[in-house]
Amino acid sequence: VYFYSGGDEFKPELLKGKRTIVTGASTGIGEQMAYHLAQMGSHVLITARTEEKLKKVVAKCLELGAPSAHYIAGSMDDMVFAESVVKKAENLFGGLDMLILNHIGDSYYNFFNGDIKSVRKLMEINFLSYVTMTVAALPMLKDTNGSIVVVSSIAGKIGVPFVVPYSATKFALDGFFSSLRQEFILKDVNVSITLCIISFINTEKALKAVGDVLSYPAAPKEECALEIIKGGVLRQWEMYYKYEHTRIPLLFRDWAPQLLSSFMRSGLNVENLKGSNHSLY
Numbered sequence: 001v002y003f004y005s006g007g008d009e010f011k012p013e014l015l016k017g018k019r020t021i022v023t024g025a026s027t028g029i030g031e032q033m034a035y036h037l038a039q040m041g042s043h044v045l046i047t048a049r050t051e052e053k054l055k056k057v058v059a060k061c062l063e064l065g066a067p068s069a070h071y072i073a074g075s076m077d078d079m080v081f082a083e084s085v086v087k088k089a090e091n092l093f094g095g096l097d098m099l100i101l102n103h104i105g106d107s108y109y110n111f112f113n114g115d116i117k118s119v120r121k122l123m124e125i126n127f128l129s130y131v132t133m134t135v136a137a138l139p140m141l142k143d144t145n146g147s148i149v150v151v152s153s154i155a156g157k158i159g160v161p162f163v164v165p166y167s168a169t170k171f172a173l174d175g176f177f178s179s180l181r182q183e184f185i186l187k188d189v190n191v192s193i194t195l196c197i198i199s200f201i202n203t204e205k206a207l208k209a210v211g212d213v214l215s216y217p218a219a220p221k222e223e224c225a226l227e228i229i230k231g232g233v234l235r236q237w238e239m240y241y242k243y244e245h246t247r248i249p250l251l252f253r254d255w256a257p258q259l260l261s262s263f264m265r266s267g268l269n270v271e272n273l274k275g276s277n278h279s280l281y
């Protein structure tokens, strides 16, 4: 409880005037995080590939009260671009308080198709670009005793079917950032790392991909976005949303893995999987 609770109380004022980057913010949970930050008075720099959507999100952030809001469009399969996002924040804000790593590349929800090239590409987008941005942002975050927020998934803690490459990228994030956190402590680096373990959320893409397969309802993206921000501000090591679909299954993972796996499979309507199935087996 001590390590995972963070202890302190969240107050929106804590974000007033803070300089933040949110990746994958043209839609979904990232978009909602940008709006919450704007309402709380943070400066925001958002990024994703689709310029038209980013422009609209920036306009809404300004309406909601952000002291400044900017975007930079590009793809996170390009590490030069990933670095340039951090450079842009430095030029715009002169520093950085919070780096929220949230974007993901396109994933299918079906049996593993054996396509190695796409596994490599997803690893670059979902993992390597997170590492690249962290390395680039670290000097600024050290100056501000800032925070890194890494959005992961229950599929980054437990093997979940139909997301084989995606799940691998999320497990990689846990390994990298949990290990890095230990080194920060040994070196007295006061930069927090919050790994966010989230379950099924009602974003457009997730609903389309898995809405008919899962037997439990998706949780709201607005609330999820707020909980992620709270976890980051309170410098929690890990945050869980929704608790009942993340923390509870995790209690069983190490002690009764087969029971947990069979329970998770039993809740799936496999016949409703979408798209053609080019399964490896």
Ligand SMILES: NC(=O)C1=CN([C@@H]2O[C@H](COP(=O)(O)OP(=O)(O)OC[C@H]3O[C@@H](n4cnc5c(N)ncnc54)[C@H](OP(=O)(O)O)[C@@H]3O)[C@@H](O)[C@H]2O)C=CC1
Pocket: 023, 024, 025, 026, 027, 028, 029, 030, 047, 048, 049, 050, 051, 053, 074, 075, 076, 077, 101, 102, 103, 104, 105, 106, 125, 151, 152, 153, 154, 198, 199, 200, 201, 202, 203, 204, 205, 206
């Ligand atoms: N929704 C869910 O059920 C769950 C989500 N999560 C996690 O939450 C986070 C947000 O997910 P969610 O909001 O659902 O995702 P969405 O698919 O709604 O949004 C993904 C974002 O990433 C951007 N993006 C996609 N490809 C690239 C790329 N190559 N380079 C840069 N940006 C890219 C998209 O914009 P654009 O296309 O314009 O580039 C978009 O802004 C992710 O880390 C995900 O793993 C975890 C568990 C469950």
Ligand SMILES: C[C@H](CCC(=O)O)[C@H]1CC[C@H]2[C@@H]3C(=O)C[C@@H]4C[C@H](O)CC[C@]4(C)[C@H]3CC[C@]12C
Pocket: 107, 108, 109, 153, 154, 155, 160, 163, 166, 198, 199, 200, 203, 204, 205, 206, 207, 209, 210, 214, 264
């Ligand atoms: C179905 C999973 C929940 C575990 C369970 O079986 O109860 C979901 C947990 C993570 C989801 C995926 C995800 O994290 C992000 C992708 C988001 C895209 O927008 C759509 C598909 C996802 C692969 C999504 C699919 C459902 C989960 C695996």
